[in-house]
Amino acid sequence: PRPILLTRHGESQDNVRGRIGGDAALSEAGELYKKKLANFVGKRLKSERAASIWTSTLQRTILTASPIVGFPKIQWRALDEINAGVCDGMTYEEIKKNMPEEYESRKKDKLRYRYPRGESYLDVIQRLEPVIIELERQRAPVVVISHQAVLRALYAYFADRPLQEIPHIEVPLHTIIEIQMGVTGVQEKRYKLMD
Ligand code: G3H
Numbered sequence: 006p007r008p009i010l011l012t013r014h015g016e017s018q019d020n021v022r023g024r025i026g027g028d029a030a031l032s033e034a035g036e037l038y039k040k041k042l043a044n045f046v047g048k049r050l051k052s053e054r055a056a057s058i059w060t061s062t063l064q065r066t067i068l069t070a071s072p073i074v075g076f077p078k079i080q081w082r083a084l085d086e087i088n089a090g091v092c093d094g095m096t097y098e099e100i101k102k103n104m105p106e107e108y109e110s111r112k113k114d115k116l117r118y119r120y121p122r123g124e125s126y127l128d129v130i131q132r133l134e135p136v137i138i139e140l141e142r143q144r145a146p147v148v149v150i151s152h153q154a155v156l157r158a159l160y161a162y163f164a165d166r167p168l169q170e171i172p173h174i175e176v177p178l179h180t181i182i183e184i185q186m187g188v189t190g191v192q193e194k195r196y197k198l199m200d
Pocket of ligand 1: 025153154
């Protein structure tokens with residue numbers, strides 16, 4: 006059975022500053038992760054000639070994929086991080102202080118809350134449909150390098166987690182979640198490449 010490897014991009018400069026959204030490059034730790042990931046993928050998919058690497062269109066995922074060689078890379082806009090609209094580039098502290106109503110309504114219903122001029126988790130789940138159809142169709146392994154909110158939704162689909170849980174699922178940085186779909190159901194392994 007073919008594995009699907011899910012990972013977030015390496016830590017970004019915005020992750021370090023606690024800013025959401027944006028299109029930042031990698032931090033020093035993120036730079037280290039991209040090398041470890043390439044090494045892991047090279048070994049894990051050594052004889053898998055038809056495997057492919059899927060990223061978002063944001064540079065933190067493209068940079069994370071950059072040292073992986075020998076496999077085609079495909080960029081999907083549908084794998085871009087949840088669009089935080091007017092809150093893009095802010096910290097959670099700043100949202101709480103400057104837009105307290107927004108902060109509260111998101112806290113009350115994180116699944117349905119839509120950022121002004123941005124997206125909700127439900128929007129993200131909907132735009133992932135073509136990605137999921139294509140993933141289901143693949144016969145070869147796929148490495149998906151994306152973002153926290155998007156990977157929560159993808160993981161929930163494969164691990165059969167309920168909708169309400171999606172915005173709260175833990176998808177840590179610098180960790181690979183390997184999903185194997187076999188006849189007996191879905192199996193999962195995690196590889197933590199860095200602390
Ligand atoms: O920038 C967005 C984060 O990756 C999503 O985190 O939905 O828990 O705020 P959150």
